[in-house]
Amino acid sequence: MNDETSSTELAKTFEPAGIEAKWYAHWEANGLFRPERPDAQPFTIVNPPPNVTGSLHIGHALDNTLQDVVIRYERLRGKDALWVVGTDHAGIATQMVVERQMEARQDKRTNYSREAFVDKVWEWKAESGGTITGQLRRLGCSMDWSREQFTMDPHFTRAVVKVFVDLYNKGLIYRDKRLVNWDPKLKTAISDLEVETRETQGGFWHFKYPLADGVKRDDGLDYIEVATTRPETMLADMCVAVHPEDERYKAVIGKDILQPLTGRRFRVVADEHADPELGSGAVKITPGHDFNDFEVGKRAGIKAGEMLNMFDAEAHVVQTADGLVPAEFLGVERFEARKLVVQRMKEAGFLIPHVTKDKEGNEVQHDAEPRTIQTPFGDRGGVVIEPWLTDQWYVDAEKLAVAPIEAVRSGAIEIVPKSWEKTFFNWMENIQPWCVSRQLWWGHRIPAWYAEDGSVYVAETEEEAQALAGNKVLARDEDVLDTWFSSALWPFATLGWPDTDAPLLKKHYPNDLLISGFDILFFWDARMAMQGIEFMGQVPWKKLYLHGLVRAADGQKMSKSKGNVVDPLGLIDQYGADALRFFMAAMESQGRDVKMDEKRVEGYRNFATKLWNAARFCMANGIGASDTRTAPNCTLAVNKWIVGEVAETVRELDKAMADLRFDAAANAIYHFVWDTFCDWYIELIKGSFDDETKAVAGWVLDQVLVMLHPFMPFVTEELWHALGARANDLIVAEWPAADAPVDAEAKREVEWLIGLVSSLRGAKNELGIAPGARLEAFLPEPSAATRAIIEGNPAAIERLARLSAIRFEPAPAGAAMQVGVGDANLVLPLEGVIDIAAEKARLEKALATSQKEAKSLEGRLSNPAFAEKAKPEAVEKARADHAHHAAEAERLAAALKRLG
Template sequence: MTENILHETAPEAPITQGLAKTFEPAAIEAKWYPHWESSGAFRPARPDAVPFTIVNPPPNVTGSLHIGHALDNTLQDVVIRYERLRGKDALWVVGTDHAGIATQMVVERQMEAHQDKRTNYTRDEFIAKVWEWKTESGGTITRQLRRLGCSMDWSREQFTMDPHFTRAVVKVFVDLHAKGLIYRDKRLVNWDPKLKTAISDLEVETREVKGGFWRFRYPLADGVVRSDGLAYIEVATTRPETMLADMAVAVHPDDARYQSVIGAFIEQPLTGRRIPVVADEHADPELGSGAVKITPGHDFNDFEVGKRAGFKASDMLNMLDAEARVVQTADGLVPAEFLGLDRFDARAAVVAAMKAAGFLVPHLDQNADGDGEEHEFEPRTIQTPFGDRGGVVIEPWLTDQWYVDAEKLAKAPIEAVRSGAIEIVPKAWEKTFFNWMENIQPWCVSRQLWWGHRIPAWYDANGKAYVAEDEAAAQALAGEGVALTRDEDVLDTWFSSALWPFATLGWPDDTAMVARHYPNDLLISGFDILFFWDARMAMQGLEFMGEVPWRRLYLHGLVRAADGQKMSKSKGNVVDPLGLIDQYGADALRFFMCAMESQGRDVKMDERRVEGYRNFATKLWNAARFCQANGIGASQSLAAPAATHAVNRWIIGEVVETLAALDQAMADLRFDAAANAVYHFVWDTFCDWYIEFIKGAFDDETRAVAGWVLDQMLVMLHPFMPFVTEELWHALAGPPCPRDNDLILARWPEPAAHVDAAAKSEVEWLIALVSGFRTAKNELGLAPGARLEAWLPDPSDATRAIIAANGPAIDRLARLSAIHFAPAPAGAAMQVGAGDATLIVPLEGLVDIAAEKARLEKALAASEKEAKALAGRLGNPSFVERAKPEAVDKARADHAHHTAEAARLAAALKRLG
């Protein structure tokens, strides 16, 4: 009795009639996704099975599907569908991030369009408007994820501002504060003057901006003179306006030019502030004058120098307000004419004042004759930080914020990766992980917004903070009668998303769900959020759950434009995945993403490849139609049917080998290898060879085997191409024997069979023979359908047996009307090898031998010459290093083409022997 392939019974599936002549993905996608979701196919419902859990990186609630999302979510869906088919109790947690800055900006822009603004409302009124927007417009990306085919458990959809999630966020903040791992401090942050909030490094983008390098003389105070007789130190800066808050000048401790003045003072020309000359290795003796002005309140490097010089953060000078306008510093030394100026207006005013006072060192722009023209500054292209949301230059700004002691929290994740409790794939990323984690800085978690998780801290009149889960608990800490004011700030969205692996499961309330699905089994993430999200999940998971958040972390690359450039709207090279789905279908885009995802490499977008995988789906469709037309349908057997014909024994073995390769690739998270294994089986093995072999030979055994192989093929391909495979799964089992389950819930193949070495050898001999004759005909210009006779002297017994058993197939596929077991007639001939046999075909009367040789020799010489020239160019380091990447890639492709062509032509000449 055969074992039924069905695993679970699903609600009645949409009716699928006999296969249409043309494969049309749009209608299939529109039919199957709603059915899967409504039938509960995405939910974990196997309490006795081994659980398998992944969580999606929650996209911003304001977002729409971009090509990076398409890659990230396709890989996750492949894994979850694969594990579901293998019988696991699979849960893919889905949800969105409240995206504090992005969401607040969207709502404020809508208000501006109606001549309205946030400050016309109370905080609660504005937040109500954000929730209203979220209800009406915040589900765009989740609808688009459905179009991609993502089999997420939508019944448990999460949102980082949901009440249960907010409780988890507040608990974590309060507990970390109680442990001394969250504290308030004055430090520099990335400040966005337009949004008027601190932002994370991920929200800062660096752009090249044309700027300048100004040089100024700072006079030494108290009559001090350097050993070289100079009474000043020259400093250079790209931000002259910051001199209004200068607190020191740094020189390298080993720089002989300044040894005599270390510890002396400078009188800053505009403010009159006395600032010390300090020794610090941050000053590079080889750069400019070797002396650096130090403004600790407005530069990240200067902040560290200032700390080493003994300045407390509370004593560092701040010369800008939240909108980057000049304000008076604590010492009151900023001249009145600068107060209130925008930072860039202040720059021009400072330069003008220093020039008027004689302290500007002009830049001499020399010409070929040695003459020169003086300019105020040296033109420079400067790497400048911009806020990706506000679009203005980011200002390092000294302000009071809440911080997490990331250094202490990083210790457990570091050990987890070292011990193997967390496996990072590809392993090469471990070095980057350790380098960042071992040098981690305090994590600023407060943001000056209204939308988000409000910080659970209340202040008394003296500014003392009381951190508690609610106001009543804070009041209890402060004491009765103490007036308290709630902290206005909200938490960085990365703080809440760091709890994603366990808060989404209901922690700290739903302990049963947490116990079953935590730790997660795998996290798939872009490498660009390794530190912003992945590392922080590891910190919080180990701190609060005492266990890693996931056992494996897979980091994929970016999707780049076809020429290798990073996609950006400004370059106009952004690709819309929804447009690709409209044109080629979701299955084609998904398969492209998997086939191109090679560990450690970025994916180059190539629409022609997407089109090629649409053609692959069409090839599968046509093969299924052919089978259906010849009485081949669904199998009722999980194990391989009994088979006597060599071709059937061979194809069963090919399923066994493909399955092993696919399982190994998935275990190794080699998505490209997995996709290519099933691709070559479907296209080459099944469609191009097996179907050709069985044409005209449809006995009961062959129909049973072919139907079984089709089933295995659809199951193996389903994680990559879910829509077309589900459609074919039902179509091939149409009336009178419809399926009683959907493919998404079928069982992973268990052939209970082995590779039949004799059958494999026999069929591979036939494939070599047919391929050889087809290639030879093409090389010599013979018509593909030309029927030939071959001579084979002294064949082995094995070869005789293969020929005897496969005469009709050899005649039909190789177009050989006869094979003579005797020496070939004298004269020119072509030779074709198959196994241990070399078949000889006389060419007399078929080909003009002399003319064909001359043609082949001429073409061979041309290809060899071109290949040699390209090899020389590619062997020249100057070309490889200096040419555009696309030019180098083209040269390599052309070299490979001409090398292969030369080999083909040489083989053709050899055949003419």
């Protein structure tokens, strides 16, 4: 440790900013995030690679805090702890950022060749693509930056191309015509994760489709009524579906029907997708433009290649393959086409109006029934997503899912919390083909080449493809791969694969743990499991920990539109990274979302300050760095007790970390530091700083710093060096051993003293007696053990319990309060200390008030009408108020009882 980073005197006030900047730079510059430990047991985690365009949001703060707690803990335990770090090239997001910058300069992507545009993206990355990595450093993330990865690095691209080619050669990647989520603004397919559903106000239109050739239904009608929220799609309708058991339509199943605008003839088909209870029970089917209709169409025998497409890439109407779309619709934008379709159907008499009544009871006709519609939008492009039939590349996810399902069933992959297993199995067992092609320029270009005769050649290089094709002229596929395809290789491609002899790969695969938000369980986690088992023959990680979302204080999901987004960097600026980290860990309870609470973040800043002040107090009394990892020899009960408390806390922490109970681990060290060490041990040893106590106190403070370090790395490193010269930095110190003895007698003695002081303080507070008032206590016939404790600790009893004496004889007659501790019942006379009558009157009045309030609230809460009609927050407040008054009544009754 050099002189620049060591310190011998602590500032009076704990100020995080300077400490954080100093120590992070020191750790990184000295390679301490991954110290040389070639023979140590490996421990490996990989970070979910954030988008290179991204900046730190509160979800990142939670996710990365939890990972850093684990990696620092395992590093302190002596392991070769590797935290793989990197960023994702984020195809759509990055291309959009660069295109927006070009638009601001009145420029556009299509003014450049593909290669020239990609060069511009690389320039942007070099200049602006490192924002989030700097922010992860602010949070204190001890990642191995020396091996920072990027999903477009040459070695990573090599892995991506090999995986694609190998899967293709195994028949697990294929090209197919299917429906995709199409973004007409970005002109690319997007994944389900990039689709967000919003409520929009729309309509539900009803139309008549006439039966062909004079056919009539059993009820005499010569048409079938269909309803739709997207009338424009009728230009590509290919059948009408009715439920096979619907008596209204049994006679016309298999008969032809006419689409009025196009004149297209198609059949009435039987399919259980049609719900007899919904609308007319008949559904128009447009298999080329609706995901449900696509499946109905397939069941009706329509092949994907035969399904009609009525839109171009920008969602303007184009001619269908049968040439039946009227010319006036061609080139019309989809929502304008909707209006025109409705107008023409109405003019031709095929619109069935929606009828309502006005205030006078007169019928009013409307074109459509108003509806609130769950509408898919692209989260990047911001426009309505169009299901679009197009040729794309697909991964046979159903076959690749078999091995991960078995891995979870067998325990080879443990999902924590276990409750997520059901969701995992449900999704994996019903998995759909995975569309992996995107119509972008930025990304891993698909290694497929096409000949004019339609032949496809998939190879790692153009030379290999040409060798397969012979003399045919080849053109490369224009598409790139979905970024989830490349990030699925993260656990092994970052370690050197496809070089199977890479030392890191041999040592650090499989990874030990993956920490991830539950929202990417299928988009990333499951796909890593598929690719890891397929290409490495082993699971990518032994344990998968899924955490919840960080929500606003009222439990709502954070969103920019609601204005309730919290900036983690602002919290770090205000309270320090240590406080935010501790909040995240303490609030992370398995299976639950984290509710943001800035007051608690502030509280953990106060916690760091309390530790800081405790260290300053120790240093002022000659207590410094310990020179031993094992506990010093003790003769005094208070020192034996604190050594045992350290051992029990280490065991508690180790169990919590093994179970990934971050909240339990944080609370264990919090209560040890605040309650056991600061509030009791330091108070008990005040004024008694002999050599033994100094040695023990220094040792305990060292153990505190090591145990707290994974949660609060900055303040602990600063205090570690302030206490004295060190052979190593705290980040690479040794985790405390849990083998220090727990002396049962010492524990009983100190806990008796703590019980006495706590009970007396509480009793004084209840009766309005000044905390510093010195009282006399009487304890006739104490047990031998209790007498020994009292006689052995007169100074502590006088100083902390404020007792001038404990007399082993009966108390004099008169008003007194009684305090129980252990097997003793102490009597403390109150004559002359307080006005007994006035105090009784005060307590009785307060008790009556609390009882009345509690009863009133109980009546309100037991009234079903209140629970049903009141706002949830009002019900919650009433419950909280009732609990408060009930507890207060109980406390006041106990205080009265003390007075006798």
